[in-house]
Amino acid sequence: MDIEAAGRTPSAPTPPARRRAAAALALAALLAAVVVVTVTFLQDPGRLLLALLLVVIAAVAGWTALVNRGGRRIATTVLAGLALAGLVVLLIGSVLQLAVAVGLVLLSTAAARVALGHDMAEAPAGARAVGEARHGVLLMNPWSGGGKVERFALEDEARRRGVRPVVLRRGDDLRSLAEQAVADGADVIGMAGGDGSQALVADVARQHDLPFVCVPAGTRNHFALDLGLDRDDVAAALDAYGTAVERRIDLALLGDRVFVNNASLGVYATVVQSDAYRNAKLATTTQLLPDLLGPDAPPFDLRFTGPDGVAAPAADVVLISNGVYRLDRLNGFGTRQRMDGGVLGVVTVSVDRARDLPALISAEAAGCIARFRGYRAWTAPAFEIRSGADLIDVGVDGEAFALPPPLVFRSLPGALRVRTPVDAPGASPAAMAPPGIGSAVTALLRVLAGRPAR
Structure with a gap:
């Protein structure tokens, strides 16, 4: 076929x-x-x-x-x-x-x-048709996305398609459940949850060279968006366990942690630590920016080498992405034209604290951060952040961590076999948009x- x-x-x-x-x-x-x-x-x-x-x-x-x-x-x-x-x-x-x-x-x-x-949109390189999964397994996070697993009846929908559902319970270790599914003979493994959970199960699929199915049951589902899935029709993603399209896409690493979208440091990574962030992202970001970037705020100690091989000046935001984004805001919300370029996207934003803050807030609110004058972007197969701090705040696929430097990022080209339904949109907004x-x-x-x- x-x-x-x-x-x-x-x-x-x-x-x-x-x-x-x-x-x-x-x-x-x-x-x-x-x-x-x-x-x-x-x-x-x-x-x-x-x-x-x-x-x-x-x-x-x-x-x-x-x-x-x-x-x-x-x-x-x-x-x-x-x-x-x-x-x-x-x-x-x-x-x-x-x-x-x-x-x-x-x-x-x-x-x-x-x-x-x-x-x-360009057709994904290397895409090929594949037959139905024989022993498909879908792991599910019932709390993700405000309870989308239950709202879209994903357990019943999975069983109807001959896919074994595995629902995460309190205290369960998601990676262990994924490894057990592989040990039990899964030939296709998927995840219904947010992007952090998608990355973890995708890493298990990568290590065993198994096809992966993304079911957008999280809150924002950036990964599903760029895979060309319809995020509003959650159950339709399960059709990838039937006759489907398979291709290889990149993953990215921070140390030994896989991520599917991006990792951010500086202003946004600090904002993510706020308890109010998850419920009011834009409002929280806009409220905290003056405190983090005002004239009296201490600079972020983030040291790195620029694309010219020379030590770069200090930046207030550093975003490292799995592929190149058309970036709208500091929080990394944007979209990728392709996910098989074999590179990291690197974006840095430097703010002149005496005069740039109003322009930065306006660009953030309007979703056009790339037009801010302190914005710089390039690509690299690997990237390193150094710092004199004991720990660096970093947001990875929207989840907050504090990690010791140096932070080493690298691309894993073509690391993941991903399946998508035949009739899915099949392209990200960045790929479709003139x-x-x-x-x-x-x-x-x-x-x-x-x-x-x-």
Whole structure:
């Protein structure tokens, strides 16, 4: 069986007629909105030019918002809303024309999302179709994600698919349960829980070279997001135990601890230690930043070598990720275009405490930290943090630790065999999103011409 037979292709196929029609509709609706506005303001050239500009801005910003995440989605959504509001003001005396113009812009936006589909994503390298698991085992954390295991009836769903559920009880050791499942003959092992639990069971799968299934039953499920799973349909991830797609992805190590997403030091690692953080992440971060980065706050003793091989200046935030993120905030929430690059992503943020704090808080709240002037990013196969402190606060996949320096990080290229359902979205938001407005327009024109969007 090849990937085409399983419903996945190794490269973007020619868009089907439905998507070509959607691309035509997106562009035609925009053109029609332009015609409506032109007819309405034909006798007033000044208002006509302004209205045409607002129509184009609203449509193109709307297209871009639908295929992006984080700060770019927020910014383009706000821009589209403001443009529509301006159009409403201009057309306030022409109710019919107003309704038609706004409706056409919204129709163009919705059609563009259908037209673009997942073409912006590259097919995972080395992906292949695999048959059903013979002895699948799923470990479950019943407390994770506010009780998603029970809410989505994952025990019953697993049994229905012929998968043996193993529910974590108070006092159980998750690694020991995973090792026992392997000893009992599991040929596919999975985890329903948060990213910390995913990393631990994935490490057991790595050590025994077994396929791994991620079931997004945690709170944020960043790992599942970048695997291309639908985080809102938790039980659907169990289909990976049936006929599925398997590929190899990277893992990362901090010392001998595997992580699947990222590890952070400095400001964010300190914020994670707060008891209030888990219930109010953004509010807690914004509240604590002035205390941690104010003029009287002591600097973080985090020493490392930059990409040029020279000792780097002090940084207030260091983020080491399993692969390269499109980063939105200091807490590492972002998305990866690929998970098989064989490198760590390294991000550092340095803050001039006398003048940069307001700009940093604004960038954090808006989800566009990469635009902050003290932001620096590069890749490396390995990375080391040194310090004069006895212990360094570090957040690993969202969990807080205090570890003695030096902290040594390294990438484990292709370490994990991961299975995903045939009909899962199959790509992360970063992989699907055009990087800007111009590329979104170009993508629509390519689809209309019968070519993949990228």
